[in-house]
Amino acid sequence: QVQLVQSGAEVKKPGASVKVSCKASGYTFTSYDINWVRQATGQGLEWMGWMNPNSGNTGYAQKFQGRVTMTRNTSISTAYMELSSLRSEDTAVYYCARGDLVVANDYWGQGTLVTVSS
Amino acid sequence: EIVLTQSPGTLSLSPGERATLSCRASQSVSSSYLAWYQQKPGQAPRLLIYGASSRATGIPDRFSGSGSGTDFTLTISRLEPEDFAVYYCQQYGSSPVTFGQGTKVEIK
Numbered sequence: 189q190v191q192l193v194q195s196g197a198e199v200k201k202p203g204a205s206v207k208v209s210c211k212a213s214g215y216t217f218t219s220y221d222i223n224w225v226r227q228a229t230g231q232g233l234e235w236m237g238w239m240n241p242n243s244g245n246t247g248y249a250q251k252f253q254g255r256v257t258m259t260r261n262t263s264i265s266t267a268y269m270e271l272s273s274l275r276s277e278d279t280a281v282y283y284c285a286r287g288d289l290v291v292a293n294d295y296w297g298q299g300t301l302v303t304v305s306s
Numbered sequence: 307e308i309v310l311t312q313s314p315g316t317l318s319l320s321p322g323e324r325a326t327l328s329c330r331a332s333q334s335v336s337s338s339y340l341a342w343y344q345q346k347p348g349q350a351p352r353l354l355i356y357g358a359s360s361r362a363t364g365i366p367d368r369f370s371g372s373g374s375g376t377d378f379t380l381t382i383s384r385l386e387p388e389d390f391a392v393y394y395c396q397q398y399g400s401s402p403v404t405f406g407q408g409t410k411v412e413i414k
């Protein structure tokens with residue numbers, strides 16, 4: 189069965205960086221894009237960007253350009269999202285989600301809480 | 307950027323009733339690349355509908371999606387207790403991908 193398992197919760201200080209991992213299993217990792225979506229407490233869903241695990245190509249929301257980097261390690265079927273220059277407004281649950289134009293985001297990771305606090 | 311506006315913000319209904327949720331786009335959604343997700347507290351979103359009207363794997367047939375262009379609808383024909391949740395629409399045909407602000411379906 190398809191699973192996306194994310195790394196554990198993180199607490200970071202303002203100005204630091206965080207790197208969240210998303211390990212895929214149950215399907216061919218390079219066959220679907222990985223999208224990253226975040227959700228602040230009590231708020232809606234916010235798309236951050238996508239990565240094609242086969243080519244490594246990425247596309248980022250303008251809001252995060254220059255601060256976000258999405259990478260992958262195909263040998264271990266794992267995608268990564270690194271967000272730098274953290275501020276308190278970046279406190280949120282970060283989700284990875286498998287996706288393509290056929291089935292949208294059909295499988296999601298369990299979410300990783302990132303807390304930014306001094 | 308395509309802005310998605312969902313209405314109503316909250317829907318108060320009883321089990322067994324029909325729920326109709328709306329999602330309006332600021333411009334036409336490419337090739338009906340419109341999806342609906344359900345989210346319960348503390349859980350990741352779950353895909354219900356993709357391509358505006360196709361049910362995802364394992365989704366009961368009481369959930370249906372319709373619409374094209376700029377106006378889309380999610381209908382839950384008869385609400386079950388487990389259907390009370392927040393629902394989001396998403397367009398994924400144009401970059402950036404965008405979500406609506408959500409509709410909360412609560413027990414009346």
